[in-house]
Structure formats: C-alpha cells, structure tokens
Amino acid sequence: MQKILELIHDKKYQAARRDLIQYNPVDLAEAFEQLNHYEQIKIFRMLPKNLAADVFSYFSRDMQMQIIAMITDRELGDILDELFLDDAVDLFEEMPANVVKRLLKNTDDQTRSLINQFLKYPEDSAGSIMTIEYVDLRKSMTVAEALEHIRMTGVDKATVYTCYVIDEARKLLGTVSAHTLLVAPPLQKLSGLMETKVQYVTTTSDQEEAARLFDTYDLVALPVTDHEDRLVGIITVDDIVDVIQEENTEDFEKMAALLPSDEPYLETGALLLARRRIPWLLFLMFSAIFTGAIITFFEDSLAVMPALVAFIPMLMGTGGNCGSQAATLVIRGLALGQVKTGDALKVMFKELQISLTVGAVLSLINIVRVYLMNDSLLLAVTVGISMFMTVVIAKLIGSLLPLLAEKLRLDPAIMASPVITTVVDASALLAFFSVARLILHI
Amino acid sequence: MQKILELIHDKKYQAARRDLIQYNPVDLAEAFEQLNHYEQIKIFRMLPKNLAADVFSYFSRDMQMQIIAMITDRELGDILDELFLDDAVDLFEEMPANVVKRLLKNTDDQTRSLINQFLKYPEDSAGSIMTIEYVDLRKSMTVAEALEHIRMTGVDKATVYTCYVIDEARKLLGTVSAHTLLVAPPLQKLSGLMETKVQYVTTTSDQEEAARLFDTYDLVALPVTDHEDRLVGIITVDDIVDVIQEENTEDFEKMAALLPSDEPYLETGALLLARRRIPWLLFLMFSAIFTGAIITFFEDSLAVMPALVAFIPMLMGTGGNCGSQAATLVIRGLALGQVKTGDALKVMFKELQISLTVGAVLSLINIVRVYLMNDSLLLAVTVGISMFMTVVIAKLIGSLLPLLAEKLRLDPAIMASPVITTVVDASALLAFFSVARLILHI
Numbered sequence: 001m002q003k004i005l006e007l008i009h010d011k012k013y014q015a016a017r018r019d020l021i022q023y024n025p026v027d028l029a030e031a032f033e034q035l036n037h038y039e040q041i042k043i044f045r046m047l048p049k050n051l052a053a054d055v056f057s058y059f060s061r062d063m064q065m066q067i068i069a070m071i072t073d074r075e076l077g078d079i080l081d082e083l084f085l086d087d088a089v090d091l092f093e094e095m096p097a098n099v100v101k102r103l104l105k106n107t108d109d110q111t112r113s114l115i116n117q118f119l120k121y122p123e124d125s126a127g128s129i130m131t132i133e134y135v136d137l138r139k140s141m142t143v144a145e146a147l148e149h150i151r152m153t154g155v156d157k158a159t160v161y162t163c164y165v166i167d168e169a170r171k172l173l174g175t176v177s178a179h180t181l182l183v184a185p186p187l188q189k190l191s192g193l194m195e196t197k198v199q200y201v202t203t204t205s206d207q208e209e210a211a212r213l214f215d216t217y218d219l220v221a222l223p224v225t226d227h228e229d230r231l232v233g234i235i236t237v238d239d240i241v242d243v244i245q246e247e248n249t250e251d252f253e254k255m256a257a258l259l260p261s262d263e264p265y266l267e268t269g270a271l272l273l274a275r276r277r278i279p280w281l282l283f284l285m286f287s288a289i290f291t292g293a294i295i296t297f298f299e300d301s302l303a304v305m306p307a308l309v310a311f312i313p314m315l316m317g318t319g320g321n322c323g324s325q326a327a328t329l330v331i332r333g334l335a336l337g338q339v340k341t342g343d344a345l346k347v348m349f350k351e352l353q354i355s356l357t358v359g360a361v362l363s364l365i366n367i368v369r370v371y372l373m374n375d376s377l378l379l380a381v382t383v384g385i386s387m388f389m390t391v392v393i394a395k396l397i398g399s400l401l402p403l404l405a406e407k408l409r410l411d412p413a414i415m416a417s418p419v420i421t422t423v424v425d426a427s428a429l430l431a432f433f434s435v436a437r438l439i440l441h442i
Numbered sequence: 443m444q445k446i447l448e449l450i451h452d453k454k455y456q457a458a459r460r461d462l463i464q465y466n467p468v469d470l471a472e473a474f475e476q477l478n479h480y481e482q483i484k485i486f487r488m489l490p491k492n493l494a495a496d497v498f499s500y501f502s503r504d505m506q507m508q509i510i511a512m513i514t515d516r517e518l519g520d521i522l523d524e525l526f527l528d529d530a531v532d533l534f535e536e537m538p539a540n541v542v543k544r545l546l547k548n549t550d551d552q553t554r555s556l557i558n559q560f561l562k563y564p565e566d567s568a569g570s571i572m573t574i575e576y577v578d579l580r581k582s583m584t585v586a587e588a589l590e591h592i593r594m595t596g597v598d599k600a601t602v603y604t605c606y607v608i609d610e611a612r613k614l615l616g617t618v619s620a621h622t623l624l625v626a627p628p629l630q631k632l633s634g635l636m637e638t639k640v641q642y643v644t645t646t647s648d649q650e651e652a653a654r655l656f657d658t659y660d661l662v663a664l665p666v667t668d669h670e671d672r673l674v675g676i677i678t679v680d681d682i683v684d685v686i687q688e689e690n691t692e693d694f695e696k697m698a699a700l701l702p703s704d705e706p707y708l709e710t711g712a713l714l715l716a717r718r719r720i721p722w723l724l725f726l727m728f729s730a731i732f733t734g735a736i737i738t739f740f741e742d743s744l745a746v747m748p749a750l751v752a753f754i755p756m757l758m759g760t761g762g763n764c765g766s767q768a769a770t771l772v773i774r775g776l777a778l779g780q781v782k783t784g785d786a787l788k789v790m791f792k793e794l795q796i797s798l799t800v801g802a803v804l805s806l807i808n809i810v811r812v813y814l815m816n817d818s819l820l821l822a823v824t825v826g827i828s829m830f831m832t833v834v835i836a837k838l839i840g841s842l843l844p845l846l847a848e849k850l851r852l853d854p855a856i857m858a859s860p861v862i863t864t865v866v867d868a869s870a871l872l873a874f875f876s877v878a879r880l881i882l883h884i
Contacts, residue, residue, distance in 0.1 A: 024639050026659050151625050161603040161620065161662075178603065178620050183593050197466050215687070217468050218680035220603075220662060237679045238660035241686065245657070248690045249774055255694075256770035257763050264780040265771045266788060270795035277767050277800055281760060285804060288759040289811075292752035299748055306741055309751055310734035313867055316755065317730040318723060320762075321699050321860050325719050328698035329707045332691055338706040346708060353712035358719055362727060369731075418763050425755055 001031045008042060017046050025051060029058035041070045053082030060267070061094050068099055077106040085111070086131040086239070089118040126210045127203030129243065130224045130233030135163040137190055139173055144186035150178070162221050162234075165194045170230040172223055174198055200225055203232060207243045212337065214240045251335060255328070255416035257284060280418065287422040291316075294426060298433040304442040307374070311383055311432070318362065319390040319428040320421035323398030326351055327420050330402045331412045341407045344400065351399040352392070359391035382439045386432040393431065394424045443473045450484060459488050467493060471500035483512045495524030502709070503536050510541055519548040527553070528573040528681070531560040568652045569645030571685065572666045572675030577605040579632055581615055586628035592620070604663050604676075607636045612672040614665055616640055642667055645674060649685045654779065656682045693777060697770070697858035699726060722860065729864040733758075736868055740875040746884040749816070753825055754871070760804065761832040761870040762863035765840030768793055769862050772844045773854045783849045786842065793841040794834070801833035824881045828874040835873065836866045 007016035020028070020043065028047075032040055032055070044067060047055060056067065056079055068076060080088060080103065088107075092100055092115055104112060114132070121127030135153065137146050146163065163181070165173045174194035184193055200223045201210050210222055214237060222240075224233045250260040257280035261268065295302070295312075302308055330347060333339030339347065367384035371377055398420050402412035436442060449458035462470070462485070470489075474482055474497070486509060489497060498506065498521055510518060522530060522545065530549075534542055534557055546554060556574070563569030577595065579588050588605065605623070607616045616636035626635055642665045643652050652664055656679060664682075666675045692702040699722035703710065737744070737754075744750055772789060775781030781789065809826035813819055840862050844854035878884060 022639065024641075024659065147624065178624070182589065182620070197464065199466075214680075215683055217466065218683075220679065237662065237683075238656075241657055241660075241679075241683065244683065244686060245778060249778070252694070252697075252770050252774050255697075256766045258767050258770065264778075265775045266781060266785060266792070270792050271799065273771075273792070274796045274799040274803075277764070277796070278803055281763055281767075281800065281804060282807070284763055285756055285760050285807075288756035291755040291759070295755070296749070296752045299751075302751065303748065306745065307738070309741075309744065310738045312754070313733040313737070313758065313871075314727055314730035316758075317733070317864065317867065318727050320863070321723055321726050322719070324698045324860075325700050325723075328694050328700065329715075332694050333707045336687065336691070336706075339708060343708060350708070350712050350715070354716045354719070357713065357716040358723065361716075361720055362723060365724070365727075418766075421762070422759065425759065429755075 001034065004043070005035075005039060008039075008046075013046065016043075020046060021048065021051060025054040026058050028055045029063075032059065032063060037066065037070070040067065044071070045075075049078050050082050053079045057083060057087040062267075064091065065095065065099060068095075068102070073102075073106050076102070080107050080111070084131060084133060085114060085118070086129065089115055089128075092119060121203055124207050125203060126201040126205040126207055126224050126235060127233070129207055129210070129239050130203070130235045131239075132233045134221075134223075134231075134234040136170075136231065137163050137165050137176065139165050139167070139189070139191040139194065141190050142186065143181055143184045143188050143190070143193070146176070146181055146190060147186075150181075164223055164231055164234070165190055166231050172198065172200060172225055172229060172231045175223070198223065201235075202227060208247055210235055211240050211243045211247065215244075216337075247335075251331070251413045254411060254413035255331065257281065257418040284418050284422055288425070291422070291425045291429060294429045294433070298429075301433060301437060301442045305436075305440065307379075308432075308436060311386075312429070315383075315386055315390050315428045315432055316421075316425045318387065319394040319424040322355070322358065322391050322394035323420040323424040324416065326354075326395045326398035327402055327416050330399050331416060334402065334406055334412050339403075341403055344403050347399050347403065348396065351395045355392040355395035358395070359388040362391060363388040378439055382432075382436050385439075386428070386435045389431040389435070390424070390428040393427045394420075397423055397427070443476065446485065447477075447481060450488075455488065458485075462488060463490065463493060467496040468500050470497045471505075474501065474505060479508065479512070482509065486513070487517070491520050492524050495521045499525060499529040504709075506533065507537065507541060510537075510544070515544070515548050518544070522549050522553070526573055526575060527556060527560070528571065531557055531570075534561060563645055566649050567645060568643040568647040568649055568666050568677060569675070571649055571652070571681050572645070572677045573681075574675045576663075576665075576676040578612075578673065579605050579607050579618065581607050581609070581631070581633040581636065583632050584628065585623050585626045585630050585632070585635070588618070588623055588632060589628075592623075606665055606673055606676070607632055608673050614640065614642060614667055614671060614673045617665070640665065643677075644669060650689055652677050653682050653685045653689065657686075658779075689777075693773070693855045696853060696855035697773065699723065699860040726860050726864055730867070733864070733867045733871060736871045736875070740871075743875060743879060743884045747878075747882065749821075750874075750878060753828075753874070757825075757828055757832050757870045757874055758867045760829065761836040761866040764797070764800065764833050764836035765862040765866040766858065768796075768837045768840035769844055769858050772841045773858060776844065776848055776854050781845075783845055786845050789841050789845065790838065793837045797834040797837035800837070801830040804833060805830040820881055824874075824878050827881075828870070828877045831873040831877070832866070832870040835869045836862075839865055839869070 004016050004019050007019065035043065044052060056064065059067065092103060095103065107115065135150055137149060141149065150163065161178050162175050163178065164175055167173055174196040175198050176190055176194045180193055199213050199217055199219065201213065202225055213219060213222055220237050222235045223231055224235060226232050246262065253260040259276040259279060261276060330339055363384040366387050367380045370383045371380035401415040401420060405412045405415045446458050446461050449461065477485065486494060498509065501509065534545060537545065549557065577592055579591060583591065592605065603620050604617050605620065606614060607618060609615055616638040617640055618632055618636045622635055641655050641659055641661065643655065644667055655661060655664055662679050664677045665673055666677060668674050688704065695702040701718040701721060703718060772781055805826040808829050809822045812825045813822035816822070843857040843862060847854045847857045
C-alpha cells in the first residue's frame with residue numbers, strides 16, 4: 001500500500017492502478033482501514049467498477065458508511081449495480097435510515113423491488129442468506145443448448161457449477177452440474193441427465209436447517225424455493241460457513257451466560273455488552289443466594305466444626321466442573337446431530353459409569369489427603385463420600401438437563417455451565433452437610 | 443427400506459435395485475444401521491459399484507468393519523478402486539491392523555504408494571485432508587483444448603469447477619474456473635485468462651490455517667503444494683466444513699476442562715471418557731483446596747461473624763460467571779480472528795467500562811437486599827463493595843488471561859471458565875475478607 005501511495009503522490013496513476021488490481025479484494029478491503037479519509041477515497045476511485053464493488057462488499061459497516069458519504073450519487077449507483085444482490089441486501093439492512101434513503105434513490109426499479117422482497121424474509125431464514133445469481137435451464141434443452149445458455153447468461157452468476165432445471169411454472173425439477181454438461185454428448189437432452197433427488201429448503205426455513213443439509217450431504221450450493229415449490233434462489237457454501245460460525249458463536253455465548261449477538265466484540269459498545277451480561281448474572285446471583293441459605297441452615301453444624309467450611313469451595317468447584325464437562329459433551333452432540341433426545345437412557349447409563357470411575361478416583365485421593373492433613377479418619381471419609389456423591393449427581397444433572405431442554409424445545413445451550421453449576425452447588429452442599437451430620441454426629 | 447426388504451424377500455431384485463438407486467448415499471448409509479447383518483450384506487451387494495463405494499464412505503467405522511468382514515476380496519478391491527483417495531486414506535487410518543493388511547492386499551500398487559504417502563502427513567495438516575482428484579491444465583492450452591482435457595479426464599475428479607494451471611515442473615502458476623472456460627472464446631490461451639493471485643497452503647500447513655483461508659476469501663477449493671511449490675492436491679470446501687466443526691468442538695471441550703477428542707460422544711467408551719475428564723478435574727480440585735485454605739486463614743473472622751459464610755457462594759459464583767463471560771468473548775474473538783493479542787489495551791479498557799457498569803448494578807442490588815434482610819448497613823456495604831471488586835477483578839482476569847495464553851502461543855481456550863473460575867474464586871474471597879475486616883472490624 002505504501003508503494004501505491006507513493007505512486008499516487010508522484011501522479012503515476014497508471015502504475016498505481018496496475019499495482020492495485022494485483023491484490024485480492026479481501027486484502028484490499030483490509031488495507032483500506034489503515035489509510036486516512038483522503039487516501040481512502042483517492043484509491044477507491046482508482047479501482048475498476050467491478051473490483052470497487054467487490055472491495056466495498058468486504059468493508060466493515062463503518063467503512064462502508066464513510067465511503068458512501070464521500071462518493072457521488074453516480075458512483076454509488078455504479079457500485080449498487082455491480083454488487084451481488086445478497087451483499088446489497090445486507091447493506092440496506094445495516095445502514096441507518098438516512099443512508100438507506102440515498103441508496104434507494106440510486107437503485108434501479110427492478111433491483112429496488114427485489115431488495116424490498118428480500119428485506120421481508122425473517123432474520124436467520126434461508127431466504128435472508130440466499131442469492132438470485134444462479135443458472136436455470138429447461139429439461140427440454142440439449143447439452144449444447146445448455147452450455148450455450150450458460151455462455152450467454154453465466155458471466156454474472158455467483159455459481160454456474162450446479163445448474164437448476166425448472167419447468168414453465170419455475171418449479172424445481174432437478175439439477176445438473178457443469179461437470180456433467182461438459183462430459184456429456186452435446187445432443188443429449190437434460191431430462192435424461194438431470195439429478196432428481198434434490199435437497200432444498202424454502203425461503204422461510206431456518207438457516208440452521210440449511211447448514212445441516214450442507215454438512216450432511218457435502219453440498220456446494222442449495223436451492224431455495226417459495227411455498228409453491230418455485231425456485232427463487234440458491235444458498236452458496238461460503239455463506240453457510242458464516243452461518244456455521246455464527247451458530248457456534250451463539251452457543252459459546254449462551255453457554256457462558258451471555259445474551260447472544262451477531263456483532264464482533266471489539267465493535268460493540270461497552271454499555272451494550274454490559275446489558276447482554278447483566279440478566280443472566282442477576283438470575284444466577286439470586287440462585288446462589290439460595291445456595292447461601294443452605295449454609296445458613298446448617299450454621300449449627302458449622303459452629304461445632306468450623307473446619308468444614310474449607311472444603312466447600314473444593315466440593316462446589318469440582319461439582320460444577322463435572323457437571324459442565326457432561327453438559328458440554330451432550331450440548332455439542334445435540335448441536336452436531338450425534339445425540340438425540342431418544343438417547344436419554346444411553347446417556348444416563350454412560351454418565352453413571354463415568355461418574356462411578358471419576359468419583360472413585362477423586363474420592364480416594366481426598367480420603368488420603370484429608371486423613372494425612374487432618375489426622376481424622378471420620379472427617380476424611382465424610383469428605384470422600386461427599387465428593388463421590390457430588391460427582392455422580394453433577395454428571396447426571398449435567399447430562400440430563402440439556403436433553404430435557406431439547407425435549408421441551410428450549411435451546412440446550414442455555415442449560416450449560418452456569419445454570420448447572422448453580423443447581424449442582426446446592427446439591428453438593430446438601431450432600432456434604434447430610435453426610436457430615438450422619439458420620440460426624442454434628 | 444421396509445418396502446425394499448419386501449421386494450427382496452419376494453425375489454423382485456430388479457425392482458428393489460431400481461428403488462435403491464433413488465436414494466441419496468448419505469441416507470442409504472444411515473438406513474443400513476437399522477438392518478440386521480444378513481439384510482446389510484444382501485442390500486449392499488445389490489448396489490452398483492460406484493454407489494456402493496459412495497455409501498461405504500458414509501458408514502460409521504464399526505459398520506465399515508462389518509461390511510469388510512462380510513465381503514469377498516474381489517468386492518473389497520472394487521470398492522477400494524472406486525473410493526476417493528481421501529476416503530481411502532481415512533479408512534486405512536481408522537481400521538485395526540489386521541483389516542489394514544487385508545485392505546493393502548486388495549489395493550493396486552499405485553494407489554498403495556499414494557496412500558502410504560498420505561499416511562505420512564501429520565495429523566490435522568493440510569496434506570491429511572487434501573484430495574488428488576483435481577484438473578491440471580497447462581498455460582499454453584487454448585480454451586477449447588482445456589475443455590477437451592476436462593471432458594477426457596474430468597469424470598472422476600472431485601471438482602472441475604476450479605482448474606489449476608501448472609508448468610512442466612508441476613509448479614502452480616494460477617487457476618482458471620470452469621465458468622471462465624465456458625464463457626471465453628475457444629481459441630484464447632489460458633495464459634491470458636488465468637488468475638495468478640492464488641491462495642494456497644503446503645502439505646504440512648495446519649488444517650486450521652486452511653480453514654481460515656476458506657473463511658476469509660470465500661473459497662470453494664484451495665490448492666495444496668509441497669515444499670518445492672509443486673501442486674500435489676486440493677482441499678474442497680465440504681472437508682473444510684468438517685474441519686471448522688472439529689475445531690469448534692475442540693474449543694468447546696477445552697473450555698469445559700475436557701481433554702479434546704475426535705470421537706462422537708455416544709461411540710466413545712465410558713472409561714476413555716473418564717480418562718479425558720480426570721486430569722483437569724484433579725488440577726482444578728487442588729487449586730480449589732488453595733481457595734479453601736484462604737477461608738481457613740480467615741477462620742477467626744468467621745468465628746466472630748458466621749453469617750458471612752452464606753455470602754461466599756454468591757460472590758464466588760458471580761465472579762466465576764463474570765470471568766467466563768469475558769473469557770468466552772475474547773477466546774471466540776481470537777478464534778475468529780476478530781481480536782488480536784495487540785488489542786490487549788483496547789480489551790482491558792472495554793472490560794473496565796463494562797465491569798464498572800455491571801459491578802455498580804449488582805452491587806447496588808446487593809446493598810439494598812442485604813440491608814433489608816439483615817438490617818445492618820455495614821454488612822450491606824461490605825457485601826456491596828466486595829461484589830463490585832469481584833466483578834471488576836473477574837472481568838479483567840477473564841479477558842486478559844486468554845490474551846496472555848495466545849501471546850505465549852498456548853491455546854487460549856484452556857484459559858476458559860474452569861481455570862478462570864478458580865483464579866477468580868480466590869480473588870473474590872480475598873477481597874471479601876479484607877473488606878469485611880476493614881469495615882466490620884472483625
């Protein structure tokens with residue numbers, strides 16, 4: 001970039017332009033962030049129209065706003081013309097009202113009505129991430145005609161690798177890959193070539209469903225139909241990679257007691273971030289007050305043997321960790337479709353086996369340690385038994401709560417560590433004090 | 443499947459076969475799991491060779507072993523012939539030694555030496571997930587020659603959508619898409635058409651790096667070169683989707699104090715699962731013993747005012763949750779490349795702002811609640827100030843530890859909830875008891 005800026009400074013525009021178009025649009029977009037406003041607009045104006053639109057689509061939202069503010073209506077119109085429809089829709093969705101007004105003014109009628117239609121699809125639906133740049137063929141075409149059709153119309157299409165065969169009413173009949181067309185005899189009819197076992201979604205399907213189909217069937221593109229089975233768009237795999245990452249981020253956030261959001265962390269304001277953290281913290285804080293009440297309830301026992309308090313963090317901590325280990329595996333299994341609610345018994349049996357092993361190990365280590373440090377076998381056995389019970393309870397609660405959530409059609413991810421920790425904390429304390437009363441007679 | 447079984451039972455093999463080939467191989471592979479051994483082998487033998495290989499590649503490992511045990515050497519040879527090389531390599535990697543021996547016996551020399559070469563690539567490297575089914579072209583070819591070359595060789599290739607232009611030494615010069623070939627004039631030379639800004643990885647690059655390139659540049663395929671820049675394979679986007687999910691699962695597991703594994707939960711034995719859980723539990727348990735020691739250290743203060751114990755779960759719990767909220771956002775930001783170690787100051791400042799807000803809210807609520815319930819303003823203020831300090835400390839530790847881990851080239855995900863909870867627990871207790879001593883003079 002430095003070199004290009006120098007070329008511009010020396011008024012060697014031809015050379016600067018030649019250098020610019022060597023770069024990948026993604027890298028160019030990133031490099032823009034380092035420039036000052038004057039350099040940004042200068043360089044942006046040097047880009048050929050289609051590269052400019054490409055680079056523009058990779059800008060951050062703030063950068064897009066800046067550029068829009070600096071360019072003329074005519075330049076804006078050119079960029080909107082060159083943008084893929086799904087990128088244009090994203091732009092309309094993200095810009096503030098006054099910018100959208102200027103965008104609308106510089107969009108032609110046909111694009112405007114398409115964008116309006118796209119803006120109506122529900123958030124996170126298949127319709128909201130699809131693109132309309134695909135190749136449609138008729139089943140009566142020959143291979144030669146199909147290839148000719150692609151040659152005529154394919155230049156601007158996002159993907160010509162899979163072509164879609166439709167009938168007169170635009171109903172989806174099947175698919176045929178560019179590959180098949182290339183290797184087939186030119187006069188063969190598409191009706192004999194096309195694949196009719198087609199996976200598809202409708203415009204209002206959840207984008208997660210689309211992601212699952214891509215994952216299960218190793219797809220590169222997925223057709224989207226309206227509710228009368230008419231082909232209206234396709235989803236391409238690069239957008240699905242984004243959906244998968246988004247869904248994973250959402251799960252990570254829910255599992256850490258955060259209200260989920262699409263915005264990158266560094267670009268979100270502190271107040272908004274605080275607002276997304278407080279609700280769950282409050283809920284969990286009030287639950288912990290309940291745990292505190294259990295301790296108060298056993299105050300008399302503690303008065304007899306204050307040393308017991310020192311074991312509370314270890315029991316609660318280990319319980320919480322055991323629970324979230326089990327919960328995470330089950331939640332992830334559910335998300336990837338490897339575990340189903342019908343597997344509840346299998347999961348319970350497996351966690352029971354695991355917790356007996358883990359519980360035995362942790363409990364034996366504690367019996368030895370407490371005995372060596374406190375010289376009281378009864379206290380050692382009390383801690384050991386409590387640890388064992390805590391591990392078993394934690395593993396069972398941790399694995400079954402997410403399954404219960406899924407069964408109740410709630411998101412299993414909200415049953416993760418924080419919620420389970422709170423439930424397990426209370427159970428661990430109850431187990432500990434009951435065992436202590438029984439064994440130590442306090 | 444029921445219908446097909448009936449057709450077979452009635453010896454209507456033609457009809458059964460016609461029905462079978464209507465199914466998607468992924469669905470067929472899943473349906474096989476429901477059948478008994480006799481039905482499995484019967485139906486598997488009815489499948490046309492290439493469909494059989496396709497279905498076979500989607501079987502679970504156990505299912506693959508069963509089928510291999512039931513078919514003849516000749517049938518096994520046919521399937522190995524039809525499998526894509528990367529699926530064959532997976533098979534060799536996953537089967538026990540005695541099965542591998544039988545597999546090797548039924549593989550032809552050329553495939554065997556290729557498989558041996560692939561097995562040498564490190565686990566999780568780009569080489570281990572690439573495929574060799576791609577189309578290579580020369581830059582001196584015309585468009586017509588290139589299309590003819592694709593027609594001649596493309597049938598078995600995983601992807602002909604991007605073709606790779608190489609020189610005599612197989613050095614990668616550029617790419618040209620099937621799309622470009624289709625729309626270009628037939629006599630144009632590839633040297634004038636090809637894209638020379640090519641993203642690529644080497645065989646020993648980490649698969650995560652490949653995934654990041656796919657994500658950043660919206661790729662459909664990525665070429666893989668050896669260390670002398672010679673093209674040796676390509677990675678296709680469907681395999682990258684698996685890599686992304688694997689990496690996410692690994693992060694989820696690390697963040698829940700589990701040793702990561704590739705095996706699905708339900709297919710892993712209880713003992714193995716227990717072994718993956720015990721190490722971190724032990725480490726965290728011993729850390730919690732340290733937290734317990736802090737309580738013991740302040741035993742005298744507790745003796746004066748036993749009611750203080752009841753606030754411990756709430757303070758420790760809220761601290762842990764605050765810490766893991768911050769840690770999760772930073773860890774996720776690092777994983778997605780939205781946060782870099784250089785952003786440490788920005789992150790610290792943001793978390794400081796957030797924790798002042800969150801701390802103020804939680805602390806005020808606690809002051810009011812404790813005052814109303816205990817009628818002691820001093821106690822209320824003690825709890826309030828401790829809560830405020832806990833929130834601030836937890837957010838700062840939670841956000842900075844993962845950045846520190848990244849800086850030290852450790853995996854930031856291991857600095858997640860469990861580790862941070864343990865550190866924050868101790869800090870929360872120290873803050874609480876110090877404030878209590880100061881304000882309540884105990």
